[in-house]
Amino acid sequence: MLSNTGNFLLILSILFTSFIIYQSFACLKKTNDMIFKSIYKISLLQSTTILICFFTLVGAFMVSDFSLINVYQNSHTLKPIFYKISGTWGNHEGSLLLWVIILTIFSFLFLITNKNHPKNYRINTLIIQNILILGFLFFILFNSNPFSSISPIPKEGLGLNPILQDPALAIHPPLLYVGFVGSSIYFSAAMASVITNYSGKFFAQSIKSWVIISWSFQTLGILVGSIWAYYELGWGGFWFWDPVENASLLPWFAMTALLHSLLVLEKRNILYFWSIILCLLTFTLSVTGTFLVRSGILNSVHTFANDPSRGIYILSFLSLMIFASVYILFTKYKPTNDQINSNSKETFILINNWFMMFYLITVLLGTLYPIFTDAISNNKISVGPPFYNSVIIPVVIIFLFFMAIGPKVRWIKNEFLNFKDLLKIIVGAIAVNFIITYFFKSYSLISNLIIISSVFLIISTILDAFKRPKINFARIISHFSFGFLIFFIGLNHNFSIEKDFNLKLGETKKIDNYNFELKDLKLQQYDNYKAVIGKIQISDLSTNKKRTLNPEIRIYDNPQTLTYEASIKTNFFRDYYLTMSNIDRSDYYNIKFQEKPLMIWIWISVVMLSFGGFLSFIRNAKNN
Amino acid sequence: MQKIIKITIIFLLIFILGIFFLSLNKSSNYNTESLVGNKLGEIELVSFQDDSIFTNDDFKKNSFTLINFWASWCAPCRIEHPQLMELSKENNIKILGVNFKDKKINALKFLKDLGDPYEYLTRDSNGKQSVNFGIYGIPESILIDNKLTIIKKFVGPLTKQDLNNIKEIINNL
Numbered sequence: 001m002l003s004n005t006g007n008f009l010l011i012l013s014i015l016f017t018s019f020i021i022y023q024s025f026a027c028l029k030k031t032n033d034m035i036f037k038s039i040y041k042i043s044l045l046q047s048t049t050i051l052i053c054f055f056t057l058v059g060a061f062m063v064s065d066f067s068l069i070n071v072y073q074n075s076h077t078l079k080p081i082f083y084k085i086s087g088t089w090g091n092h093e094g095s096l097l098l099w100v101i102i103l104t105i106f107s108f109l110f111l112i113t114n115k116n117h118p119k120n121y122r123i124n125t126l127i128i129q130n131i132l133i134l135g136f137l138f139f140i141l142f143n144s145n146p147f148s149s150i151s152p153i154p155k156e157g158l159g160l161n162p163i164l165q166d167p168a169l170a171i172h173p174p175l176l177y178v179g180f181v182g183s184s185i186y187f188s189a190a191m192a193s194v195i196t197n198y199s200g201k202f203f204a205q206s207i208k209s210w211v212i213i214s215w216s217f218q219t220l221g222i223l224v225g226s227i228w229a230y231y232e233l234g235w236g237g238f239w240f241w242d243p244v245e246n247a248s249l250l251p252w253f254a255m256t257a258l259l260h261s262l263l264v265l266e267k268r269n270i271l272y273f274w275s276i277i278l279c280l281l282t283f284t285l286s287v288t289g290t291f292l293v294r295s296g297i298l299n300s301v302h303t304f305a306n307d308p309s310r311g312i313y314i315l316s317f318l319s320l321m322i323f324a325s326v327y328i329l330f331t332k333y334k335p336t337n338d339q340i341n342s343n344s345k346e347t348f349i350l351i352n353n354w355f356m357m358f359y360l361i362t363v364l365l366g367t368l369y370p371i372f373t374d375a376i377s378n379n380k381i382s383v384g385p386p387f388y389n390s391v392i393i394p395v396v397i398i399f400l401f402f403m404a405i406g407p408k409v410r411w412i413k414n415e416f417l418n419f420k421d422l423l424k425i426i427v428g429a430i431a432v433n434f435i436i437t438y439f440f441k442s443y444s445l446i447s448n449l450i451i452i453s454s455v456f457l458i459i460s461t462i463l464d465a466f467k468r469p470k471i472n473f474a475r476i477i478s479h480f481s482f483g484f485l486i487f488f489i490g491l492n493h494n495f496s497i498e499k500d501f502n503l504k505l506g507e508t509k510k511i512d513n514y515n516f517e518l519k520d521l522k523l524q525q526y527d528n529y530k531a532v533i534g535k536i537q538i539s540d541l542s543t544n545k546k547r548t549l550n551p552e553i554r555i556y557d558n559p560q561t562l563t564y565e566a567s568i569k570t571n572f573f574r575d576y577y578l579t580m581s582n583i584d585r586s587d588y589y590n591i592k593f594q595e596k597p598l599m600i601w602i603w604i605s606v607v608m609l610s611f612g613g614f615l616s617f618i619r620n621a622k623n624n
Numbered sequence: 625m626q627k628i629i630k631i632t633i634i635f636l637l638i639f640i641l642g643i644f645f646l647s648l649n650k651s652s653n654y655n656t657e658s659l660v661g662n663k664l665g666e667i668e669l670v671s672f673q674d675d676s677i678f679t680n681d682d683f684k685k686n687s688f689t690l691i692n693f694w695a696s697w698c699a700p701c702r703i704e705h706p707q708l709m710e711l712s713k714e715n716n717i718k719i720l721g722v723n724f725k726d727k728k729i730n731a732l733k734f735l736k737d738l739g740d741p742y743e744y745l746t747r748d749s750n751g752k753q754s755v756n757f758g759i760y761g762i763p764e765s766i767l768i769d770n771k772l773t774i775i776k777k778f779v780g781p782l783t784k785q786d787l788n789n790i791k792e793i794i795n796n797l
Binding site: 291311376 | 634637641644647648
């Protein structure tokens with residue numbers, strides 16, 4: 001039943017989408033400045049239909065309707081209801097439906113919120129966006145249909161991959177999708193802008209809110225994924241430069257660059273084509289990421305199943321998008337004579353863009369290089385953290401300095417830079433760094449520079465907030481949080497402690513300043529798994545403080561999987577992180593203990609960073 | 625100049641998309657089947673009985689060698705054992721056993737109970753040597769000739785059919 005309903009709704013959505021495109025072309029032919037009422041109505045119907053379609057699938061997961069292959073493969077009756085629901089987008093087909101929802105809702109919202117912009121620009125945006133929607137709907141219907149039925153109906157489902165049964169992962173995809181699928185709307189708008197010659201300041205205003213909102217969600221989405229990796233994967237790290245993580249970071253770089261170049265376009269009416277390229281690049285990178293992850297070229301938890309036809313479809317779609325945008329750019333591009341004074345805010349924003357492009361190219365190369373060598377020479381290599389760290393970290397130092405100075409510089413032409421003030425701040429930053437190394441621990445030259453440059457950014461941003469009569473809180477918070485983020489990552493990296501040893505029940509081990517005792521092991525049965533829970537007491541010999549951590553070894557039934565759950569004790573100063581794994585045919589358990597200082601502040605910094613984005617969104621909405 | 629830039633961009637894009645297309649037809653799963661036809665890398669295995677070392681040169685004496693990775697705790701190894709016993713009767717082939725992450729006493733009991741098909745027996749107590757052969761689970765067997773070329777790989781327990789397959793290869797050449 002649900003299979004028919006779902007398929008019917010999908011087909012209905014395709015009809016509505018086609019009708020919107022048809023009506024939009026008809027509307028373009030009319031010379032007056034009005035958009036047909038019917039277009040608004042069908043757009044609303046289209047969004048509603050696709051939402052109902054999605055909730056039909058959610059319903060199927062909730063009632064465990066195993067007549068749908070998708071539910072059968074990704075759910076199980078014993079799964080808690082929360083994970084039944086999140087299982088809807090925890091798989092390829094369901095998550096594509098989420099894609100289309102965001103494409104559609106953004107399309108509708110863009111249509112109704114940009115009434116003060118010319119008709120042709122809006123209609124062209126609508127047409128392009130709906131072509132994208134149509135492409136994805138066809139993909140869903142013919143290749144990745146979540147409503148495909150199975151007969152005879154299985155009695156029980158196969159279950160959701162246990163490491164995906166996690167609250168952070170339940171909200172990770174929706175957040176990330178609002179980010180990178182949301183970028184589709186300014187892809188469409190950028191194409192429409194070039195086609196209709198609607199350029200400059202007004203174009204910037206029409207897409208600014210969309211860029212900000214997608215950037216903020218993308219930031220949050222990356223954060224949640226990172227937190228999940230931190231406590232679920234049991235390595236104690238939060239960023240691994242894994243190709244899939246990189247796939248989410250690439251559009252983020254492009255978005256961040258765009259966010260800043262739009263400021264210039266809005267204020268000075270320059271950098272138009274550059275902004276257009278960034279708009280096109282952001283969504284293209286999002287689809288490229290999806291292609292890499294879903295086609296199975298890259299192996300990761302995000303690769304749901306290998307199906308070459310799926311890859312071919314996304315690749316054709318991606319190629320079409322790329323060549324259409326390149327064609328439109330090449331035919332419409334006009335060289336502009338942008339006058340930019342080297343000592344002006346414009347220059348500093350351009351510098352931000354160059355840095356972002358540098359990061360983007362570095363990460364892109366690192367991600368694609370193994371794929372290229374494998375395809376060309378059959379050589380399997382992997383590009384790991386050493387590459388990214390050695391290329392990116394030194395550049396971050398210079399970047400932070402520019403980031404601190406940029407906002408102080410005026411538009412068009414700055415009179416002079418107050419070097420005295422800058423010198424004072426830098427002395428302050430060096431002093432902070434000196435205090436840290438003197439009282440705690442000394443670290444490498446590059447770490448010293450990282451701490452100094454991040455403190456420099458923090459202090460100068462705070463001073464900025466006090467000096468200016470009219471301050472932009474959104475910018476202050478974002479820049480300030482970014483400084484803190486780098487600062488805390490630097491400290492965390494330098495002060496983390498890691499110990500690896502074996503313990504058996506009742507045994508105590510003394511390592512450095514800590515005593516570890518495996519006090520108890522108990523087996524507990526839960527709804528969908530059983531767990532061996534260890535009770536490990538850590539006594540800090542210097543303070544005599546005792547802490548108990550309870551790492552788990554979980555045995556999931558559906559599908560049968562063994563996972564190791566880290567036990568983490570968090571406070572404002574540090575995280576105690578402990579994982580326990582069994583050793584085959586032995587009474588010993590392998591214990592991995594880590595002390596990670598200021599961990600929670602890394603998360604808080606990123607939350608603040610995206611909060612800055614949301615503030616900026618509100619501010620922008622008020623101004624317009 | 626502008627034309628050159630445009631053409632470069634287009635070629636670059638076609639190149640990237642082309643590579644993506646090529647990659648689609650490759651499996652990214654690590655598959656040791658691809659090792660077939662390659663030469664065996666440098667190896668050094670420690671004998672099961674004493675500390676003598678078994679190296680590549682020792683393989684060159686036999687026209688064929690089957691390297692079999694096994695352990696007493698591995699149930700499928702028990703299933704394939706009769707096949708190994710039968711193969712050990714062939715003249716053209718010698719079997720090298722690599723005892724994988726096992727306890728000596730258990731391994732010896734296993735061979736005492738089920739028979740010892742191995743011409744040579746080596747041990748890999750921590751599983752590190754086996755990684756060099758591309759082994760990620762046991763049982764697994766690798767058939768090589770005296771030039772150290774990998775002729776065939778068998779992932780999982782050897783079946784009757786695999787056994788016939790091996791016999792055919794060694795007796796035809």
